[in-house]
Amino acid sequence: MKTLEFSYIFFIFPILLVSCKDQKNGGWTTEEKDVVKQVKTKCNIERHDANELTQKEFLKRYAYSEPVIIYNIDNEEFKKLTEKSEMLETWRDVDVTLNSANTYSYTRVPTTFGKYIEEKMKPQNLEMLGNETLYLFGDIDQKIWKPLLEKYRQPEWELPGHSAALSFGIAGAGTGVPFHFHGPGFAEVIHGSKLWFLYPYEQRPKWNPDKTTLEWYTYDYPNLSREDLPLECEMQPGEVIYFPDKWWHATLNIQSSVFISTFLSP
Template identity: 85%
Template sequence: MKKLIFLTFLPIFSVATVNDGGWTTEEKDLVPQKEKCNIERHDAAELTQKEFLKRYAFSEPVIIYNVDNTEFKKLTEKNEMLSVWRDVDVTLNSANTYSYTRVPTTFGKYIEEKMKPQNLEMLGNETLYLFGDIDQKIWKPLLEKYHQPDWELPGHTAALSFGIAGAGTGVPFHFHGPGFAEVIHGSKRWFLYPYEERPDWNPDKTTLEWYTYDYPKLPRDKLPLECEMKPGELIYFPDKWWHATLNIKSSVFISTFLSP
């Protein structure tokens, strides 16, 4: 199915509170894990458009590092965002695969009241988080500051989807068209399978529950491609690749979805 590019296991150490741009995460809420990455990684400065099309665009995921979005990162620090966007309306979505609950609120209420770490007792269809469901016109002043990926798919247009979520949250396995996803603050683990190797999961349970109970039981030949992404890193996933995400800590992230 997939080739093993590299595999590392390193212990994760943390302090009592992790603070990334003001997006704090208590140590007890960090998702326990060891660092492991078996997705090919490529320096942004060295990946040409020609190589991207030849090696990755239609065949396999790649993580691109040394991506510079310094200005956008400053604009999405917690205090900065609350000072500008506190009273702006947003819509929260449920974190399950096939059905979606939508709950209107304001950005400030979400950040200060509703954005909480995931717990194992909650189902995905009971977990609400902010991702994508924002008014593009209202949020244009922020989104236009994001430097979109330099690599393109011919004949495709790009649409941005912005999100913020607490530790342990994430989206269970699903698939759609190709795209890029970048971590701005925090960290997020990705799990991927090609379309023909459909993973086994409960679409109404959370990625955290799958990772805690099902993932450790997977045989070696059923393990996914996976990697933890940190600020300054961008993942590309081809069309119709199954993928699930898991926020290791409170995270700010943005995706660039490509459509013909």
């Protein structure tokens, strides 16, 4: 009898481990073979506790000069609403538009949310170009998605004279956007994890706009001199990064990730 009890526990224990792991990432699972292996694990971007960063300090130290990662962000309600099972139940048949994962994102492919999640959202591989890789980010109907977006607690720090617009995204492991720049903004990871790479505008990085961030990270990044290394950090749930105007940045999803950006414009 004891032997049978031990065998039962032995066989269900791995299942329990997988279940807990899936639950931790909101059901957005990534097979171990698809998780991006990091070249170096470091974070050289200043970090600041959300509970201690005042509006005055934000404007003085970061708003116009350098990126900052703000942790202890509370978006638990939005996190719950963006779990995989919850999203498929609510949004499966809603139309969405996918973008190509290259610098200019000029390809647009219409589909439904359910088809994207269950058929088109795949891990990135090194053989695929960025303009051949599709992911969901930004191109959603704000009116249709309002019930979800209004549950997101936007960053409380403000840039005078700027208004905010939200862009919501979900993408597979290894995907991301190559280097580009635009106006200032915040970006938060809700589920999963994402690497960010940044340079000030005057330090233009070298990259091929149609090749993926994964390819750049695999082949180019390891050969950069110390002077050419970017600011970088792995973003986790409960963290938001702020980037000032015209900072070059690229992203790389370590695993399947749900994320949202708050773009600021005059």
